[in-house]
Amino acid sequence: MGTVGRVAERATHATGLGSRRLSVARLPDHTDRLFRAAYALCGSRADAEDLVQETFARVLERPRFIRRGSDLAYLMRVLRNTWVDFHRARNARPDTSGPPEAIDWVVDRGGDPGDVALDVQMAYDAMHDLSPPLREAIAAVDVLGLSYRDAAKALRIRQGTLMSRLSRARERIAAALEGGS
Amino acid sequence: MSEHAIPEHHRRAVEALRHGGPATPDGLRRRLQELEPRAPELRRARMRGVPRLLAPAAGVAALLVVALVVVLSLGGPAGPSAVQAAELAGLPSTEPAPGKDTGNPTLLDRRLEDVAFPDWSKKFGWRAVGARTDRLDGRRAETVFYTHEGHRIGYTVISGKPLDPPERAETVRRNGVEIHRYQDGDRTVVMFERGGLTCILAGHVLSQHTPLKLVAWKGDGAVRF
Numbered sequence: 001m002g003t004v005g006r007v008a009e010r011a012t013h014a015t016g017l018g019s020r021r022l023s024v025a026r027l028p029d030h031t032d033r034l035f036r037a038a039y040a041l042c043g044s045r046a047d048a049e050d051l052v053q054e055t056f057a058r059v060l061e062r063p064r065f066i067r068r069g070s071d072l073a074y075l076m077r078v079l080r081n082t083w084v085d086f087h088r089a090r091n092a093r094p095d096t097s098g099p100p101e102a103i104d105w106v107v108d109r110g111g112d113p114g115d116v117a118l119d120v121q122m123a124y125d126a127m128h129d130l131s132p133p134l135r136e137a138i139a140a141v142d143v144l145g146l147s148y149r150d151a152a153k154a155l156r157i158r159q160g161t162l163m164s165r166l167s168r169a170r171e172r173i174a175a176a177l178e179g180g181s
Numbered sequence: 182m183s184e185h186a187i188p189e190h191h192r193r194a195v196e197a198l199r200h201g202g203p204a205t206p207d208g209l210r211r212r213l214q215e216l217e218p219r220a221p222e223l224r225r226a227r228m229r230g231v232p233r234l235l236a237p238a239a240g241v242a243a244l245l246v247v248a249l250v251v252v253l254s255l256g257g258p259a260g261p262s263a264v265q266a267a268e269l270a271g272l273p274s275t276e277p278a279p280g281k282d283t284g285n286p287t288l289l290d291r292r293l294e295d296v297a298f299p300d301w302s303k304k305f306g307w308r309a310v311g312a313r314t315d316r317l318d319g320r321r322a323e324t325v326f327y328t329h330e331g332h333r334i335g336y337t338v339i340s341g342k343p344l345d346p347p348e349r350a351e352t353v354r355r356n357g358v359e360i361h362r363y364q365d366g367d368r369t370v371v372m373f374e375r376g377g378l379t380c381i382l383a384g385h386v387l388s389q390h391t392p393l394k395l396v397a398w399k400g401d402g403a404v405r406f
Contacts, residue, residue, distance in 0.1 A: 027213065027217075028210075028213065028214075031205055031209070031210065031213060032202075032205050035202075035203065035205040035206075035209065036202035036203060039202070039203045040198075040202075045203065045206065046278075046310035046311065046328060047311075048203075049206060049208070049209045049212070049273075049333075050273040050274045050275075050310075050311055051273075052209060052213070053209065053212050053213060053216070053272075053273040054273040054275070056213055056216055057216055057272070057273065060216060060217075086275075102331075103203045103204075104203065104204040105201060105202070105203060105204065106201060106202065106203075106204045107200055107201040108200045108201060116196060116197055116200050116201055117201065119193060119194075119196070119197035119201075120197045120198075120200070120201035120202060122197070123194055123197040123198050124198075124202065124203065138198065142194075142195050142198040142199055143198050143199075143202065145199070167191075170187075170191040170194050170195060171191070173194040173197075173198075174190055174191050174193060174194040177193050177194055177197070
């Protein structure tokens with residue numbers, strides 16, 4: 001964590017109702033999760049970097065009061081909207097994909113490096129074959145770690161729709177892992 | 182997820198996604214850290230947006246501004262500073278990477294006026310990964326972003342009269358090209374001219390010689406100065 005991460009949280013209690021302004025100092029805490037979610041959505045390291053940077057830039061240029069504990073849900077919403085904008089811009093231009101990018105894969109503390117490490121890359125690869133709505137659902141819940149309720153709100157869909165999409169997404173990734181092992 | 186039990190046959194997929202993923206590149210962390218001090222500037226930039234209902238009034242205002250700019254420009258040159266222009270290289274790309282120029286393998290299919298962006302992928306391994314277009318004090322600025330081994334640089338070309346380099350810049354000459362170089366924190370910035378336009382290359386690089394080597398490359402004469 002750099003200097004930004006060491007800055008104490010400067011939460012502004014503006015309304016006294018549990019809402020506060022999302023602090024710049026808290027953004028680095030979410031970088032890793034957000035980068036993974038961005039990569040899950042767009043499937044390219046360079047695009048994911050741009051997506052996260054643009055998401056942070058949008059959050060900084062539009063300071064919002066959000067409920068306690070809702071940082072990630074708000075970031076997911078902005079990330080998703082930014083991705084939609086990127087997607088639109090890219091569809092308007094020819095695809096100029098280059099050679100494969102080097103990605104370092106990591107397994108978090110708590111995960112079994114032996115069992116999980118291989119699955120991680122295969123799972124992300126399988127995610128790129130999902131339709132965008134399924135990708136958004138699984139990125140919000142399984143990658144970013146949002147609750148069903150927060151994920152549904154962030155994606156502006158009903159909770160039932162989210163659960164249905166999540167189940168289909170997990171089904172396909174599980175099948176890919178079974179097929180690959 | 183405690184709210185609903187995960188079916189056994191989904192567990193392996195869920196565990197993989199929850200406990201691992203692609204590592205965040207160091208270059209991205211640096212770029213995000215650079216955003217923090219620019220938060221007020223980003224907010225001001227947003228205030229420049231005009232609501233749709235005010236568009237007609239904005240049109241009239243724009244004409245007045247144009248008239249004012251014309252009047253002011255008679256009194257002397259105005260424009261963005263080189264430091265402001267170099268900031269564009271630190272922003273995210275908003276457009277996909279340009280493709281190769283089908284007519285010339287050393288150029289990309291993107292240009293501002295007569296200045297085409299070089300394709301450094303084959304010669305140096307720096308691959309174009311995105312682009313953006315901005316307006317800086319009324320001037321058009323085109324930027325192409327390149328990456329190589331986790332490092333990222335932005336190459337910006339700005340329309341209009343050439344900008345003056347900052348006083349702290351040192352001037353060097355490589356391959357017949359006059360280049361102004363300075364450090365902005367841990368970013369290296371180099372300025373030079375091509376086709377009468379200011380070009381700026383800025384970013385994090387391992388060696389300070391890298392930007393000089395890149396900008397002085399003439400691509401068998403296709404990268405014109």
